Amino acid sequence: xxxxxxxxxxxxxxxxxxxxxxxxxxxxxxxxxxxxxxxxxxxxxxxxxxxxxxxxxxxxxxxxxxxxxxxxxxxxxxxxxxxxxxxxxxxxxxxxxxxxxxxxxxxxxxxxxxxxxxxxxxxxxxxxxxxxxxxxxxxxxxxxxxxxxxxxxxxxxxxxxxxxxxxxxxxxxxxxxxxxxxxxxxxxxxxxxxxxxxxxxxxxxxxxxxxxxxxxxxxxxxxxxxxxxxxxxxxxxxxxxxxxxxxxx
Numbered sequence: 001x002x003x004x005x006x007x008x009x010x011x012x013x014x015x016x017x018x019x020x021x022x023x024x025x026x027x028x029x030x031x032x033x034x035x036x037x038x039x040x041x042x043x044x045x046x047x048x049x050x051x052x053x054x055x056x057x058x059x060x061x062x063x064x065x066x067x068x069x070x071x072x073x074x075x076x077x078x079x080x081x082x083x084x085x086x087x088x089x090x091x092x093x094x095x096x097x098x099x100x101x102x103x104x105x106x107x108x109x110x111x112x113x114x115x116x117x118x119x120x121x122x123x124x125x126x127x128x129x130x131x132x133x134x135x136x137x138x139x140x141x142x143x144x145x146x147x148x149x150x151x152x153x154x155x156x157x158x159x160x161x162x163x164x165x166x167x168x169x170x171x172x173x174x175x176x177x178x179x180x181x182x183x184x185x186x187x188x189x190x191x192x193x194x195x196x197x198x199x200x201x202x203x204x205x206x207x208x209x210x211x212x213x214x215x216x217x218x219x220x221x222x223x224x225x226x227x228x229x230x231x232x233x234x235x236x237x238x239x240x241x242x243x244x245x246x247x248x249x
Contacts (some may be wrong), residue, residue, distance in 0.1 A: 005170035012242065017187040018246035022064050022093045025085055033061040035241075036208065037124050039198065039228070040172040041065035042244050043210045044120055053113070053162055055106050055155055062122055063099045076102045076112065107150060109158040116167075121159040123171045126150055152184055160188040160215065166220055168193075171214045172174070175206040191217030196225040201233065 005049045010013060011029045026032045046052075046069035054062045057075035058080055067073060070143075077083040083103035090099045098173060102114045127145055152173070159169040169190060173181055175197060190213035197206035204229065229238050241247045 011214065017061070019065055024059060024061055024064060025090050026059055026232055027081075027085065030079075030082060030085075031058060033058055035230070036172050037061045040122060040124050040170060040210055040245060043172070043196070044122060044168065044170040044212065045149065046070050050119040051117070052122065053065045053103065053118045055121060055152065055158055057086055057101065058082050059200075060089045060099070060101065061218060064089060064093060064095070066122070067093075067095050067131075071098075073099045074102060074113075074118075076106050078103070078105050086197055093121060105149070105157045105162055107154045109161045113162050115161055116164045119164060119167050121163055121167070122170045123155050123159065123169070124173065125152070125155040125173065127174045127177075146236045152180060155187050156184040156190070160190065163215050165216050167215050168224050169215070170210065171213075172198075172208055172210045175209045178209060181209075181211065185211075185213045189215055191219055192222055193217055194223045194225060196228055198228045198230065200229075200233050202229050205209070 008025065009027075011027050012025055013028060014019055015026060017022050017024055024033075037058070038061070042065070045067075048067065048069070048071060050070040052066065052070050052073045054073060054075040057063060059075045062077055063073040063075045076088055077087055080103055083101055086101045090096055090101060102112060124147065129151070155171070156169075163169060171181075178222065182192060192213045194212040196210045198208035198210065199206050228240055230241055232238055237245070237247065239248065
């Protein structure tokens with residue numbers, strides 16, 4: 001008998017992704033995807049023949065949003081419960097021929113994937129470095145935002161290993177760590193080609209950035225996109241965010 005993938009388990013909810021009629025199962029007691037994942041899923045310059053890798057997929061939101069744009073997507077996830085949910089979400093949306101889910105640690109990328117086998121890597125990695133003595137103080141959803149299982153160096157290293165020469169790496173990260181990001185990219189043969197800052201409001205400092213870097217890209221020709229502002233002064237979403245979420249009238 002085929003499993004009913006739409007049947008929810010205790011603590012789960014079914015959310016509408018506002019994209020091609022797709023739904024996503026999430027567990028309220030686990031880490032649920034945030035706007036960061038939605039934004040980075042819309043940032044890459046996709047091509048229909050691309051083979052894509054999503055590093056740290058969670059419940060699979062980025063592959064679900066990007067599936068129409070590419071040939072195939074592999075989603076890797078360390079947390080076994082989230083990897084199982086990601087698989088259920090793939091089946092729920094009838095995307096098993098396009099999206100595959102690998103349960104594993106992308107720090108061990110050589111054991112999981114062949115070198116230079118992907119055209120594009122997408123990542124919404126843990127953002128916050130761990131300070132001495134903090135490891136045991138971080139729990140629940142906060143753990144997913146701290147570098148407990150993967151550092152900035154880890155994600156850039158994995159991306160470089162799996163990407164073809166001239167392949168693209170798209171990542172969302174903290175604006176405050178831009179200098180570290182550029183340093184890590186250069187040490188792994190990446191050259192940044194697009195940069196967009198994200199501001200909570202028009203009069204607020206940027207808190208996030210999205211970058212596209214290319215393996216073996218020539219220095220220079222960095223395109224700095226207009227800032228992406230999330231909220232209007234009345235806390236409503238800006239038109240740009242509404243368009244990304246499919247909420248424009």
